[in-house]
Structures are given as structure tokens and as C-alpha cells.
Amino acid sequence: MRNRDALVIRTPEGIEFSLPLAGPFSRMLALVIDIAVIIMLGSFLEKVLAPLLVFGQDLADALAVIGYFVISDLQRWRWRGQTVGKRLLRLRVVDARGLRLEPSQVVVRNLMRFVDALPLLYLVGGVACVLSRYRQRLGDLAAGTVVVRTPKLVRPDLDQILGSKYNSLAEDRRLAARLRQKTSPAIARVALEALLRRDQLEPGARLQVFNELAAHFRTLAPYPPDAIEQLSDEQYVRNVVEVLYRPADRSAQVSVLASGS
Amino acid sequence: MILDLARFVETGRPHWTALERALDWLESRPDPSMSLEELERFHGLYQRASADLAKVSALASEGELRRYLEWIVSRAYAEIHEARERRKFRPWRWITAEFPRTFRRHVRAFQLAVALTLLGSAFGALAMRIDPEAKYVLMPFEGLQTSPAQRVARERELQGKQLAGKKGRFSAELMTHNTQVALTTIALGMTFGFGTVAVLFYNGVILGAVALDYIRGGQAVFLLGWLLPHGVIEIPAILVGGQTGLVLAYALIGWGSRVSRPDRLRAVLRDLVTLAGGAALMLVWAGIVEAFLSQYHEPVIPYGMKIAFGLVEAALLTLFLSRAGSK
Numbered sequence: 304m305r306n307r308d309a310l311v312i313r314t315p316e317g318i319e320f321s322l323p324l325a326g327p328f329s330r331m332l333a334l335v336i337d338i339a340v341i342i343m344l345g346s347f348l349e350k351v352l353a354p355l356l357v358f359g360q361d362l363a364d365a366l367a368v369i370g371y372f373v374i375s376d377l378q379r380w381r382w383r384g385q386t387v388g389k390r391l392l393r394l395r396v397v398d399a400r401g402l403r404l405e406p407s408q409v410v411v412r413n414l415m416r417f418v419d420a421l422p423l424l425y426l427v428g429g430v431a432c433v434l435s436r437y438r439q440r441l442g443d444l445a446a447g448t449v450v451v452r453t454p455k456l457v458r459p460d461l462d463q464i465l466g467s468k469y470n471s472l473a474e475d476r477r478l479a480a481r482l483r484q485k486t487s488p489a490i491a492r493v494a495l496e497a498l499l500r501r502d503q504l505e506p507g508a509r510l511q512v513f514n515e516l517a518a519h520f521r522t523l524a525p526y527p528p529d530a531i532e533q534l535s536d537e538q539y540v541r542n543v544v545e546v547l548y549r550p551a552d553r554s555a556q557v558s559v560l561a562s563g564s
Numbered sequence: 565m566i567l568d569l570a571r572f573v574e575t576g577r578p579h580w581t582a583l584e585r586a587l588d589w590l591e592s593r594p595d596p597s598m599s600l601e602e603l604e605r606f607h608g609l610y611q612r613a614s615a616d617l618a619k620v621s622a623l624a625s626e627g628e629l630r631r632y633l634e635w636i637v638s639r640a641y642a643e644i645h646e647a648r649e650r651r652k653f654r655p656w657r658w659i660t661a662e663f664p665r666t667f668r669r670h671v672r673a674f675q676l677a678v679a680l681t682l683l684g685s686a687f688g689a690l691a692m693r694i695d696p697e698a699k700y701v702l703m704p705f706e707g708l709q710t711s712p713a714q715r716v717a718r719e720r721e722l723q724g725k726q727l728a729g730k731k732g733r734f735s736a737e738l739m740t741h742n743t744q745v746a747l748t749t750i751a752l753g754m755t756f757g758f759g760t761v762a763v764l765f766y767n768g769v770i771l772g773a774v775a776l777d778y779i780r781g782g783q784a785v786f787l788l789g790w791l792l793p794h795g796v797i798e799i800p801a802i803l804v805g806g807q808t809g810l811v812l813a814y815a816l817i818g819w820g821s822r823v824s825r826p827d828r829l830r831a832v833l834r835d836l837v838t839l840a841g842g843a844a845l846m847l848v849w850a851g852i853v854e855a856f857l858s859q860y861h862e863p864v865i866p867y868g869m870k871i872a873f874g875l876v877e878a879a880l881l882t883l884f885l886s887r888a889g890s891k
Binding site (some may be wrong): 398414 | 614617630638657750833
């Protein structure tokens with residue numbers, strides 16, 4: 304999953320971090336927004352500046368073409384790899400090695416649009432994006448850039464699913480810590496999503512999902528029978544999620560993540 | 565590893581927030597500078613966040629926290645490990661020194677672009693000589709489809725009046741078209757140079773066919789008077805575009821190089837931008853000259869004067885590209 308969906312960078316300090324790559328469709332959507340913004344801006348400037356154009360309409364068009372490249376390059380560089388469309392969709396152009404984006408990278412990436420747009424509707428760029436390892440169009444390959452997603456960092460509203468019931472799994476701190484250590488991030492997310500969407504599931508499917516999840520969690524931390532005997536599978540999963548997602552001081556985490564969003 | 569997450573977050577939060585603030589400050593400035601103390605503090609915050617990321621990476625529920633730490637660590641990593649030289653952009657210096665120096669550094673690619681265009685010209689001229697009917701295929705432009713004698717007669721009659729009030733527009737059209745051709749020639753370097761070679765060859769074919777058509781029609785002087793004023797800048801500009809595309813292709817192919825492809829491309833990025841910018845500037849000048857001078861013929865402007873103007877331009881351009889910025 305990592306190779307295809309994320310750019311993984313290992314720092315000289317030995318720390319590994321990954322940047323989630325943007326897909327071709329979200330990028331296309333960002334491009335459509337950018338084009339719409341340019342058209343709107345163009346028509347606005349046309350109306351405002353028309354009486355001032357001494358050299359006629361086509362010179363204005365030529366200046367607009369040059370202006371587009373200069374302004375979009377400058378904006379992308381100053382906004383650290385973002386255009387209006389990319390900002391709205393939380394995408395960002397970054398250096399493929401995780402370094403700072405250089406102005407020359409921005410310009411070359413933009414220049415290569417002439418090939419990426421061939422033969423029509425960015426077909427070449429789209430195919431390159433689908434086939435390349437890091438979802439790069441030709442402009443990205445030439446400039447050494449990738450487009451990443453900058454997801455909004457917000458915690459789910461746990462209060463709507465967890466409430467304030469007594470949690471027997473949280474009582475044993477050692478086992479709770481073991482549960483947190485043994486559970487993979489993906490499974491933790493599945494359990495949380497299952498709880499958030501429980502009302503959308505058919506009764507049979509709901510029983511089966513929570514049964515399988517509870518069975519999995521039981522193998523991770525061997526709680527004594529008296530701690531879990533009265534719990535249904537769904538309540539068991541609910542308690543596990545509370546252990547995983549809601550440590551003693553939950554306000555601390557929520558505010559940290561809010562500042563990062 | 566067993567971690568008291570609440571305490572971990574509580575103690576880490578002030579450092580992460582401080583790192584974020586420093587990053588926001590750095591990223592809001594194009595050319596930031598820090599004192600040694602600030603740098604040390606920034607580096608310390610980065611190391612702290614990196615260590616925290618390592619701790620939280622294995623935790624199940626902390627996907628969001630991990631992503632948050634990854635995001636600030638990646639931003640800090642970009643600032644700290646960037647070692648590429650940053651030079652302040654000075655337009656005058658860029659035009660008068662950096663562009664000609666870069667041109668000379670890649671002069672072999674330019675020579676190859678010239679050779680490909682000459683080859684195309686020879687092919688175009690040969691095709692016209694063998695099959696004059698090929699003119700309608702080789703020169704798909706309305707203005708060139710009539711015989712040279714007819715064209716000259718029409719131009720003499722019009723005396724450039726067809727452009728009255730439209731010179732700015734015509735100039736802009738030319739700039740836009742030529743810039744698009746040059747930029748496409750550059751971008752086609754990404755096809756391992758095949759596209760660039762094809763465009764250069766095709767430009768040569770048209771040039772050779774037009775030249776032979778006018779020479780055979782006894783209009784060589786008109787041709788020189790028409791083409792030289794703008795052509796001596798426009799054609800080299802397209803060739804510089806070709807040169808840029810070939811430099812890109814060479815970096816992609818990397819014959820005999822042990823350096824990886826991304827490194828090769830990274831090494832020529834700045835040169836590509838300089839050459840492309842230089843070509844675009846030349847085309848702006850050529851567009852102005854073509855609209856305001858080239859389209860006026862005798863008796864409005866004597867051919868000799870136009871040819872002399874073109875030759876002076878060619879000499880100055882040669883001098884500029886071969887000498888400017890020399891140390």
C-alpha cells in the first residue's frame with residue numbers, strides 16, 4: 304500500500320514519514336477549478352482593463368498567456384506548491400525528496416503541460432499519472448515533484464458513540480496498554496468506522512461485523528472472564544475503541560490535533 | 565513499546581506547537597534567515613518531533629496523531645535538509661550573464677538543433693525541387709500558397725496598409741504562436757527528444773521549401789528583406805527552444821552517466837528554465853519586429869535597409885550569445 308499510495312521518506316536521523324499521494328481525479332478536479340478561476344479572472348480583467356488597452360485585444364491575450372505562467376508559477380511557489388484548486392482540495396505539490404520546492408521546479412513542471420495536455424484533455428499526463436510509481440505526470444517527472452494530499456487533521460466525535468458508561472477494559476491499565484500496542488492502526492480505524500456507521504448496517508451484517516471485530520480484539524489482550532462476560536460483541540468493540548482512542552486526558556490530544564488542522 | 569499517551573501528548577504539545585509556528589514563519593517568507601540560536605532551537609524542535617513520531621508510529625489508535633506529526637516533521641525536514649544553493653533572482657544579470665553562459669554551457673545541444681533544422685531545410689528544398697506540387701503540403705499557410713511573384717506584387721500594392729491599426733494585434737498573435745511552438749519544442753524533450761527532433765526537422769522543412777520557392781521565383785531579395793529582420797532572432801529562439809528540449813532529453817537518457825535519472829534531471833532544471841526564458845524573450849522581440857518592420861516592403865522601406873537591420877541584429881545576437889557574461 305505504501306509504495307503506491309504514499310511517498311515514504313526516510314530522514315538521515317532514521318525517521319520515516321509518509322506523504323499521501325493525490326490521485327489523478329482529484330488533481331483533474333483541482334485543474335478544472337484553476338481553469339474556472341482563470342476564466343473568471345480573465346473576463347473580470349477584460350472588462351476592467353479593456354478601455355486602457357492601447358495595443359488591442361490580442362496583445363492583451365498574449366500578455367494574459369505570459370501573465371498566466373508568471374503569476375501561476377509565482378503563486379505556486381509562494382503558496383508552497385498550491386494553486387486555488389489545490390488549496391480547496393487540500394493538495395500540494397512537493398519536492399519528490401521531501402525538500403523545499405524550488406522556483407525552477409515550479410516553472411519546469413508548468414512548462415511540461417504542453418506535453419501532458421496532449422493529445423487532448425491531459426491524456427498523456429493522466430496516463431503517466433496512472434502508470435508512474437508516485438502518480439507523477441511528465442511535468443512532475445521532469446521537475447522531480449509529486450502531488451500530495453494534506454488531509455484535515457481532526458479527531459472523530461467520539462462522544463456520539465462512546466458516551467460515559469463504565470468501561471471494564473480500561474480498568475486494567477496494563478492490558479489496556481497492551482491492547483493499544485497490539486492493535487494495528489488499520490484495524491483500530493475499522494472498529495471506529497463500524498461504530499460510527501452502525502445504524503447504517505443491516506441487523507445481520509451488524510452482528511457479524513462486531514462479532515468478527517470482537518473476536519479479533521479478544522486475541523490481542525487476554526482480559527479475565529469477569530471483565531468481559533456481560534458484554535455483547537458491539538459493547539466489547541465500543542469499549543476497545545474507547546481504550547484506543549480515549550486515554551485519560553483526552554482534551555490534550557484534541558487540542559493538539561485541532562492546531563494541526 | 566507501552567506509552568502513556570495522555571502524558572506523551574501533554575509534554576509534547578508545546579514543542580510541536582512551537583515547531584509549527586516556526587514553520588509557518590519560515591514558509592511565509594521566500595528568503596528567510598535565522599540567527600544561530602534560532603537555528604539551534606528550530607533543529608532541536610525538529611529532532612524532538614521526529615523522536616515523538618518514531619514513538620507514535622507503532623500506536624494503533626493514533627493514526628491522526630501520527631499523520632499530524634508526519635506533516636510537521638516533513639515540513640521541518642524540507643527546511644533543514646535543503647542544501648541546494650539559493651540565488652536571488654536579478655533580472656538584468658539573468659538576461660546579460662546567466663542566459664548567455666547557460667547557452668554556451670549547452671552549445672552542443674544548440675549545434676545539434678541547428679544541424680537538425682539544416683537537414684530539414686535540405687529535405688524541404690529537395691522535395692520542392694523534385695516535386696513542386698509538394699508546396700501545398702509542405703507550406704500549409706495561406707500566405708505562402710500563391711507564387712512568390714504574386715505575393716511580392718500584392719505586398720507592393722498594399723504597402724503594409726493591411727496591418728494599419730492591427731500591428732499590435734498581429735505582433736501579439738505572432739508572439740503567442742511562436743512562444744507556443746518554442747515551449748512545445750522544449751516540452752517534447754520529455755519524449756526522449758523524439759518530439760523535439762521532429763519539430764526542429766519540420767521547421768527546417770518549411771524553411772527550406774519557402775527559401776527555394778522564393779529563390780526559384782527570383783524573389784531572393786524580397787525573401788531576405790522579409791525574413792531577416794525578425795527571422796534572425798525568431799529562428800535562433802526556436803533553436804534555443806530545441807536546444808532546451810535536447811538538454812532535457814539528454815538528461816532523461818543519460819548516456820554513459822552513473823548518476824540516477826532524477827539526479828540528472830535535477831541538475832539541469834535551472835538551465836532549462838534559463839534557456840526557456842531566454843527563448844521567450846527573444847520571441848517577444850521577434851514578434852514586435854515582425855509586426856512593425858518585416859511586413860513593410862519596398863517602396864515603404866527599402867529592402868537594403870531591412871537586410872542591413874537583420875544583419876546587425878544577427879551580429880549583435882552572435883556577439884551576445886558568445887561573449888556576454890564571460891569572466
